[in-house]
Amino acid sequence: MNTIAEHIADFLKEYPPFDNLTFQELSEIASNIHVLNLEKNAILFQINDVLHDSFYVVASGTINLSTIADAEETILNKCHEGDVFGLRPFFAKNNYMMTAKAREESIIYAIPIAVFRPFVANNSNVLNFLLESFAVNSRHTKDTVSGSKQISDTGFYVDQQTEMQYIQSLSYNNSPLTADQNSIVKDVAQLMTNAMVDNVVVTEKKHPIGIVTEADLSSKIATGRYPITETIDKIMSSPVVTVIENVSLAEAQLLMLKHNVSHLCVTKDGTSKSVVKGIISEHDLIVAQASNPGVLIKEIKRAQLAKDLKQIRDRLSDLIQNSIQKNVPLSHITNIAGEINLAIIRRAVELSILDLGSPPARFAWLSTGSQGRKEQLLLTDQDSILIFEDVAPEKYRDVKDYFLRLAKRTSSILEKVGYSYCPNGHMGSNMLWCKSLTDWTKQYNSWMNTPGENSNDLSSIFFDYEIVFGEPKIEEALENVIFKNATNNTLFFDFLGNDALRKNSPLSFFKKLILEEEGPHKGKFDIKTRALMPLIDSARLLILSSNIKGIKNTYLRFKQLAITDSKNAEIYLSCAEAFLTLSKFRTIEGLKNDDSGEYVNIKEFSKIDREKLKNALQPMKDLEELIKSKFQLTQFS
Structure with missing residues (x-):
């Protein structure tokens, strides 16, 4: 092995994701790497450039990644020695969405994606690192300092790493074209043209056994390898990679990358032993990224x-x-x-x-x-x-x-x-x-x-x-x-405490939910006033009296109180969970009726949801007692 490749392999093994590979694997990659010398201000790629067939690692110097919005260039990230960038060709088919420019004289290693892909498929650590870097493009050097504002390779702020990707919903073709394995290629090609789609799922008893894409037609039929009168099973790719119906954007990207495929088949239970429900293409992933x-x-x-x-x-x-x-x-x-x-x-x-x-x-x-x-x-x-x-x-x-x-x-x-x-x-x-x-x-x-x-x-x-x-x-x-005003201000806390406890109890003495007795919402439960407000008010009161600055969110306030006042941690953690459960009920109700979700219709709840709701109201009694004793509240004004 030549000494340059050896030197490169030695360098790479110090940095993720290459530190997950054997020296043998690194040597193979290193011997295919192109070394680029960039002058100061030289541009490696810019917004809307067609994707390269390599991704890059900084060997020395600094590369600025920037985007242009409203005619203003914003530097999103600086890549230093050992940083990986330009991962877009791995995950997407549309052009670059940012510019990579040398901030000083720099040496860059260009790693061909075709060479690197097999190592990704066999190593989930490498795969996860690349996916995370693509979503976040965070600094991954030997002395990573996290906690800075993180920025993704698509050019937007992401604080919760790949969390965005996991929330992302995917729209895909729910009525895919199917054919059985004995269909003739010519007929299937005609079907695809008429339906204006680039794929057909080959099924047996409605279960997927293969897929034929436009790429198969051009590489196997147009080249003359198979006649157009052949049966479709001869040219299909098999087996198909299958997923469940509510797969997230990140998971779909991972699977396509891992198996080096351009389509995923959606089935009822996520395996190839169940009914075909849809097909996800690379194009669907690109569309999903646009609504993130x-x-x-x-x-x-x-x-x-x-x-x-x-x-x-x-x-x-x-x-x-x-x-x-x-x-x-x-x-x-x-x-x-x-x-x-x-x-x-x-x-x-x-x-x-x-x-x-x-x-x-x-x-x-x-x-x-x-x-x-x-x-x-x-x-x-x-x-x-x-x-x-x-x-x-x-x-x-x-x-x-x-x-x-x-x-x-x-x-x-x-x-x-x-x-x-x-x-x-x-x-x-x-x-x-x-x-x-x-x-x-x-x-x-x-x-x-x-x-x-x-x-x-x-x-x-x-x-x-x-x-x-x-x-x-x-x-x-x-x-x-x-x-300053809150310090030892018993009068103020007495007022806030009574205000928090004045909201009527959500459960009656016999543990029945107290519903509205009259008016337009008769028979419904006021989840805002009776359940959420007492939690919101109590969290605020406790956080102000504990002199904890900067935390405004009710869920996070309870989580912080559990750390600060550990002897009551159990109550606070139950309240944090209860707050999320109740908020979710309110949100679902509001989305369903296109209103504020304040009044929920308990009659429409399933038995499980009713139990969940009652359980979420349980910690309130303990919280009330805690507040009464902490602030010595006896009178209810």
């Missing part, structure tokens, strides 16, 4: 009108529905939906600024309530506050006037997207909730230090907030005011 969450966020950034944002929000609803049907963990779905909701609100603020001109002062737009907690899976109402920096007294009126106009415009865009106006007027477009930092500081001081006197306009949603747009230091200043 990262792509939605990119489209939001480009949207110019409320109706563009509405269309994206409708697609988010489909994504949520598909994810729930696939039993994707609700905490994952909430994470992704939360990011997309915030991106929509951010874009609404940006569009308003484009209309009104630059703001006269720095400000922060905060989403409050369920949007601030990133728990809004359904199209419920909008809640927000606007805080602007302190300005000279003579400027105050004009500045406030600008921000009120900005808030009204933003709220109006959001209303067109489908987030209805808050019935209680808790929005930045309301004079009361659009003011300077000093005025907000006074407001919170008054609410927290004399809560009884201000109980009419004190809404707990003002303690759940997330900055959507503007100056992070303003949000920080508000947080400091809240936590």
Whole structure:
């Protein structure tokens, strides 16, 4: 073996995924590698270039991966020594979606995909590494430092690694063309042409035994290897790779790569011993990638009108529905939906600024309530506050006037997207909730230090907030005011505690669900007021009193409390799970009836779901006792 290849193999074995291969395997790969010397600023490939037949490893130097949006180049990732990039040809057939450019003089190893593919098929560690790198393109060097914002090879932010891919639903052909093994090739080719498809599944007793694609016709018939009068079993590829009906994008990609095939056959139980239900092609994977969450966020950034944002929000609803049907963990779905909701609100603020001109002062737009907690899976109402920096007294009126106009415009865009106006007027477009930092500081001081006197306009949603747009230091200043006032503030916690416990118990003394007795929702269960709100309120109360900053989401609040207050961990963890179960029931109800899902119809529940619901309500009693003893609440005001 020549010394250059040996040197390359020595280098590769230090880095994943090559550290999973034997030296023998590495030597074989190394002897097929092309070494590229790139000058500073040389471009290896750029957006929309046709895919290369190799992927790349940085031997020395640095390669910048960048994308261009709105005529602006954004560097998504820097690849250093040992980093793998340019994996797109492994997973997709469309052109490159980013540009690779040498930041300095660099040496790159080009590894031909045809040479590398067999090692991938035999080694699941290598396969998983490549799939993850493609989805995330994270740094995988010897001294990997994780925790940075991660970016995928398709050019969008992904915090939860390949989680996006696992949520991704796949649409595919549910009525595939089938033929039996004795059909004549000419007739089958005619069928394919008439149906405008590029494949036919060969079946025996409705079970798949092979597949014929356009590629088979061109490589085996057009070349004259077989006559057109031959039976189809002679040219079919067999056996077929089969999958179950609700396979995810990531799993489908893995299987195609692993078996080096361009089609997967969907069967009733996922094996070749059951009925054919559909066919997934590489094209279906490319289409699925276009509706993934990262792509939605990119489209939001480009949207110019409320109706563009509405269309994206409708697609988010489909994504949520598909994810729930696939039993994707609700905490994952909430994470992704939360990011997309915030991106929509951010874009609404940006569009308003484009209309009104630059703001006269720095400000922060905060989403409050369920949007601030990133728990809004359904199209419920909008809640927000606007805080602007302190300005000279003579400027105050004009500045406030600008921000009120900005808030009204933003709220109006959001209303067109489908987030209805808050019935209680808790929005930045309301004079009361659009003011300077000093005025907000006074407001919170008054609410927290004399809560009884201000109980009419004190809404707990003002303690759940997330900055959507503007100056992070303003949000920080508000947080400091809240936590300073919270220290040893028994009066405030007494008020919040009683408020949390005032919501009526969801279960009667005899463990029966308490249903609505009158009105339009008679006979239904108010899952929001009786079940979710007590959990949301209690988590907020406990997190504020434990002086834990920065955690706004109810599920994560309970998880954090279980760590901080370990002797009550069991109660908190049960509450975290209960919150997810109840939220899921509410979301399913809301998607079904196209409403807020507040009232669920227990009569339509299966026996198992009824039990699940009752079990989710059990930890509330313990939580109530815990709060009573922690805050010594005896009277219920």
